Amino acid sequence: MYDSIIGVSALTVELGGNPVLRHLSLSVAPGEIVAVVGPNGSGKSTLLRCLAGLQPVTAGEVRVFGRAPANDAAFWGRVALLGDEPAWYPGLTAREHLELMGAVHTRARMTVDTAMELFALEERADAPPLNLSTGQRQRLSLAATLLRPSTLLLLDEPERGLDKGFRAELADLLTEYADEGGTVVMATHDQGLAAIGRQIAPSGVTA
Numbered sequence: 388m389y390d391s392i393i394g395v396s397a398l399t400v401e402l403g404g405n406p407v408l409r410h411l412s413l414s415v416a417p418g419e420i421v422a423v424v425g426p427n428g429s430g431k432s433t434l435l436r437c438l439a440g441l442q443p444v445t446a447g448e449v450r451v452f453g454r455a456p457a458n459d460a461a462f463w464g465r466v467a468l469l470g471d472e473p474a475w476y477p478g479l480t481a482r483e484h485l486e487l488m489g490a491v492h493t494r495a496r497m498t499v500d501t502a503m504e505l506f507a508l509e510e511r512a513d514a515p516p517l518n519l520s521t522g523q524r525q526r527l528s529l530a531a532t533l534l535r536p537s538t539l540l541l542l543d544e545p546e547r548g549l550d551k552g553f554r555a556e557l558a559d560l561l562t563e564y565a566d567e568g569g570t571v572v573m574a575t576h577d578q579g580l581a582a583i584g585r586q587i588a589p590s591g592v593t594a
């Protein structure tokens with residue numbers, strides 16, 4: 388086991404010649420929820436992308452599960468990422484997208500039926516994702532992310548498009564995930580979601 392799931396030290400990222408993250412340090416323990424908060428452009432998504440290994444760092448170190456994030460099966464077997472809206476497969480319904488996820492992951496965290504119910508998608512199960520509302524599509528993305536086996540969730544603005552009621556339900560779902568030992572790092576502008584975790588700002592992180 389690890390004392391910390393995530394260890395970031397002196398992380399600096401420059402984009403287009405401008406420093407976006409400066410000497411950022413962060414330690415996240417197993418079972419913790421961390422909310423990355425701050426204004427637009429303050430570097431929240433950039434930090435999440437560094438944790439996911441999708442953003443090269445200019446200086447400093449990022450360790451996830453004790454090593455640098457790597458784009459390999461071992462890493463993605465433990466990490467589930469919700470970023471920008473995923474590419475949807477033409478011709479597949481909302482339910483079929485979840486079935487696809489369930490078929491790929493033999494140890495899915497929940498059944499497709501449970502995911503459809505939890506994310507209130509049953510009435511739109513047979514619709515293609517592009518015929519869903521923005522919030523329904525976000526619920527489908529979240530369902531796919533939560534269905535995958537993982538012990539670390541990296542969520543970039545999971546509240547996008549969700550109504551107030553579902554934001555509160557999401558807060559409960561993430562709290563349950565952490566209660567079961569999972570770790571959550573999310574960038575959010577939602578005060579309710581931020582309140583369930585330890586809040587950090589990319590400009591001044593206290594580990």
Ligand SMILES: Nc1ncnc2c1ncn2[C@@H]1O[C@H](COP(=O)(O)OP(=O)(O)OP(=O)(O)O)[C@@H](O)[C@H]1O
Binds near residue numbers: 425427429434
């Ligand atoms: N590819 C890029 N090239 C140059 N600058 C970039 C690039 N991507 C992002 N930036 C800049 O980096 C800064 C941080 O962006 P980032 O997306 O991490 O912010 P954020 O805190 O997630 O913002 P938001 O709340 O709007 O989602 C911004 O000023 C942005 O304009």
